[in-house]
Amino acid sequence: MADVKVELQEVKEESESGTPAVVPTAARTPRRRAAWAAVGALVLVAGVAAWLRLRTESGAVALAPLPLVTDPGFADSPSFSPDGNQVAYSWDGEKQDNRDIYVRLIASGKPLRLTSDPAPDTVPSWSPDGRAIAFIRSRNAIYLVSPLGGGERKVAEGIYPINGNIQSGLSWSPDSKVLAVSEAEAPDQPPSIYTVRIEDGEKRRLTTPPATLGDYHHAISPDGRRLVFARCSRSAGTCGLYLLDLTPDYRAAAAPRLLGMEGGSIADPAWTADGQDIVYMFGPAGVSHYLMTLRAEAGAQPQRLTFAGDNVLSPAISTRGNRLAYAVNLSDVDLRLIEPGKAARSIAPSTRSDANPQFSPDGRRIAFSSDRTGVTEIWVCDQDGANPVQWTHFGDRHSGTPRWSPDGRSIAFDSQTKGGRRVFVMASDSGQSHRLTSDQATEIIPSWSADGKSIYFASDRTGRNEIWKAPSTGGKATQVTRDGGYVAFESLDGHRLYYTKSAGGASPLWVKPVEGGPERKMVESVAARAFVVEEDGVYYLTGVAAAGTSSIQFYRFASGQSELVAGIEDRRLSVGLTVSPDRKRFLYSGSTRVGQNLMLVEGFK
Structure with missing residues (x-):
């Protein structure tokens, strides 16, 4: 636990100085250098073995999922730190009695608990500058907390809906000044996508769906110029994936355009680091969920990521390090x-x-x-x-x-x-x-x-x-x-x-x-x-x-x-x-x- 906080503190200091949030080897103590060298050797050996084992006949390396969090209970909604070396997530704890926000290093088995409120804390999202993690509490409030823990700050209140039994999450602008969120004006009203300014909580509406539909899961592109979101029937029986162009100050630049329809629920879209493709969860029956990928352009056809298997959700992609994380339900x-x-x-x-x-x-x-x-x-x-x-x-x-x-x-x-x-x-x-x-x-x-x-x-x-x-x-x-x-x-x-x-x-x-x-x-x-x-x-x-x-x-x-x-x-x-x-x-x-x-x-x- 102490090592996690030390590493995160170093990341925080580097983020505030404007340098990449990567822990330099020279800054580590000899004891920690030796420990991390041992871990690195083990990871290298395991990686080489996996590479040899997974080479395809053509010489390409097959993508192989590895366990990241295997603690008892339900872990959900991973979100990478800017350097891709840590992950924030929601977990119901050792006793499976309350959802809170946790952070852990990819190479460490000990999580750091950030929140402890009796209300459920879900869908964490790590800011691009590395200084804060946003999350939703009780589906009615957005909070910020430091990756090191400590005090929380309420940013906004609202009605933040679920669709297909999945909570709509939060997505940051690349300058860490704005959050996108799906919000409804009343419990019986369809939700729209809004931006929330971190400085003062000011909200701006980005989308207005038809009365029979709602705008839910979303993600701002890495360059901040586009927003992808799911427009779904209220029962999540049918969803469309839409693309919305944004102005430099994160307003809607034009009407949203349809990328593709799916006969089932769509949730948790995530952009690849180059901003070319979108990975999302697709649930054709609300029971088995798959990961799909789609090129963010008109006429593109979605492809299933078969290596992930069934009953998967909450994909997250690191902006550095070429990493994908997701949740797999074992029930x-x-x-x-x-x-x-x-x-x-x-x-x-x-x-x-x-x-x-x-x-x-x-x-x-x-x-x-x-x-x-x-x-x-x-x-x-x-x-x-x-x-x-x-x-x-x-x-x-x-x-x-x-x-x-x-x-x-x-x-x-x-x-x-x-x-x-x-x-x-x-x-x-x-x-x-x-x-x-x-x-x-x-x-x-x-x-x-x-x-x-x-x-x-x-x-x-x-x-x-x-x-x-x-x-x-x-x-x-x-x-x-x-x-x-x-x-x-x-x-x-x-x-x-x-x-x-x-x-x-x-x-x-x-x-x-x-x-x-x-x-x-x-x-x-x-x-x-x-x-x-x-x-x-x-x-x-x-x-x-x-x-x-x-x-x-x-x-x-x-x-x-x-x-x-x-x-x-x-x-x-x-x-x-x-x-x-x-x-x-x-x-x-x-x-x-x-x-x-x-x-x-x-x-x-």
């Missing part, structure tokens, strides 16, 4: 079954992500989504998890959220198309499917009406997610909610609609009459897509508490109170909850293994 999400008197166990397990389970009306089968083939598809297995069978085969078109019709003859699900996510209905005997509507709008998370004649779904066609419904045989959609809606289930008598409004994390459960009328908050906190409506009440999963536990609760209509059904010890929950027809078996998706590491790639250009 294993399984279907988890709870039966009376038994501990939770995994069924139909895989090493990939299995989520969104639902029992068939007769309780003999389970539909769920899984990316065990590399693409998220709809699967069906027996009630005990045996005999899993893939039911959709759309190639690179990711599908999810399967919902059985009341008669068990059809399954509704959402699937990615070139125009965004749409709802489809599939016959359970033939596998034939058709689109629910012909509307050119995002449609996600379907559910059936009690009589099977209608299908509810969420759509952001009005500018925010609301609940809509359409005839199950296909036809015109009609709006159901007016104050927000995301996941909905109709009561068994068809008179009431129960729904949540948040796209990510836990949120309140609301109820309103199907035929219209005021809404009422019923339960304060329900985990994502995790509630089941019965005749006498609602089963639901609570959000994960600070202690890392959750529970299945039953809200009884007669008493207006919730009762504990079963405790859950999974530290992370995914999406979905289903209850067998006899109400004795409960199935949800949770992580049997959790963690997120940071990886480092040397020689990346």
Whole structure:
């Protein structure tokens, strides 16, 4: 720890003197020279061995990710120091109980903790002059802290949104005088890109998206002349990567121009050091994330960085040293079954992500989504998890959220198309499917009406997610909610609609009459897509508490109170909850293994 602070102090002094932030060998003590020489020798030996091992037949060297941060818990959002020898990142700590900002030397295993506020500190961004690290606290304030630690300074307050469950970050101007940030004027308003002046917190709007879209993840180019950002639907079902020319004082010089569209979420764009290419995260289904690269010019085609693998996010590129860092999620999400008197166990397990389970009306089968083939598809297995069978085969078109019709003859699900996510209905005997509507709008998370004649779904066609419904045989959609809606289930008598409004994390459960009328908050906190409506009440999963536990609760209509059904010890929950027809078996998706590491790639250009 002491060595980290000493090295960082030397970097700070050199930055303030205007010289490159590289620690000169002559300035080190003999003891530290010897220690670093030993480390250097080991790194050199390892590097030579890796080089020999990874030479391709053509003589080129293959890029090989190496572990950078492997501490228990979740490390995220790496940001390089100007010399590329240190990295700042967000980590939930040894106890995985709070996200704070840390710094570590690339060659050192001991991090330096910079913040300790009880609120979550995320998306650190190291200033180009090396003097400060900016970060967002609680999604509502921007702070600066020295890379050496110490006092913090609040720069601005606002509503800094997430999209696709990923926090939009911060990007510096090359002179370290301005930060770019994605900010919304109100919680239900689409965000735009703003600049924030470090000196006094003055804000200037750079972009104004259409009402049905929002401007999120962004990065200022190394020369300060361009800004790349993601313009996405509110559900992140479809995103476009846009380029905005900037004036010398970081104002918009012209209207943004589209570089390319993606049928899925785009996040965390990062410029290569020469300002020619952009690396970004692409999530075609919101589950598996890849790294993509795109030349910053019209007509360029994105290419996948296959060496990084799956479930990766938060790419960062050093301006010196040819280094790439990113986070890789190691969590294993399984279907988890709870039966009376038994501990939770995994069924139909895989090493990939299995989520969104639902029992068939007769309780003999389970539909769920899984990316065990590399693409998220709809699967069906027996009630005990045996005999899993893939039911959709759309190639690179990711599908999810399967919902059985009341008669068990059809399954509704959402699937990615070139125009965004749409709802489809599939016959359970033939596998034939058709689109629910012909509307050119995002449609996600379907559910059936009690009589099977209608299908509810969420759509952001009005500018925010609301609940809509359409005839199950296909036809015109009609709006159901007016104050927000995301996941909905109709009561068994068809008179009431129960729904949540948040796209990510836990949120309140609301109820309103199907035929219209005021809404009422019923339960304060329900985990994502995790509630089941019965005749006498609602089963639901609570959000994960600070202690890392959750529970299945039953809200009884007669008493207006919730009762504990079963405790859950999974530290992370995914999406979905289903209850067998006899109400004795409960199935949800949770992580049997959790963690997120940071990886480092040397020689990346």
